[in-house]
Amino acid sequence: MIAEISVVPIGKEIDLASHVAHVVKIxxxxxxxxxxxxxxxxxxxxxxxxxxxxxxxHNKMLESSERVYTTIKIDERKDKKAKMIEHKVLAVEKELGKSLRK
Incomplete structure (x- = not known):
């Protein structure tokens, strides 16, 4: 399974890097x-x-904020066991015939 997650504290300052860093450590x-x-x-x-x-x-962000907005996108396949983070990009690059900026 691959999942894209974004965990955002609501009502905090404009720069969220320090808050996001706590989640990325986890x-x-x-x-x-x-x-x-x-x-x-x-x-x-x-x-x-x-x-x-x-x-x-999500719970880590709740420790430092009264409100947290978490978005999740999930892609789960039974037919593929490849590293999907890499596979998805490589498949598009193959179709284009070139490497993309990453």
Whole structure:
């Protein structure tokens, strides 16, 4: 399973990097494959592990904020066991015939 998650504290200052860093520490410590990008983080693992990680991240943000907005997108396939974070990008690059900026 891969999931894109974004955990945002509501009612905090404009710069959220320090708040996001607390969540990314949890993701990094999980041992799951992940890729941080400007609008969220994609994580990959077994569904129980991913859902548990999402809960931990959401609860961590709640420790420092009265309100938290978490968005989750999930893609789970039974027919593929490849590293989907990499596979999805490589498949598009193959169709285009070139590498993309990452």
């Amino acid at each position: 993701i990094d410590a999980s041992g799951l494959d992940y890729k941080l990008h400007a609008m969220g983080t994609v994580v990959e693992g077994e569904s129980d592990q991913v859902f548990d990680l999402i809960r931990k991240c």
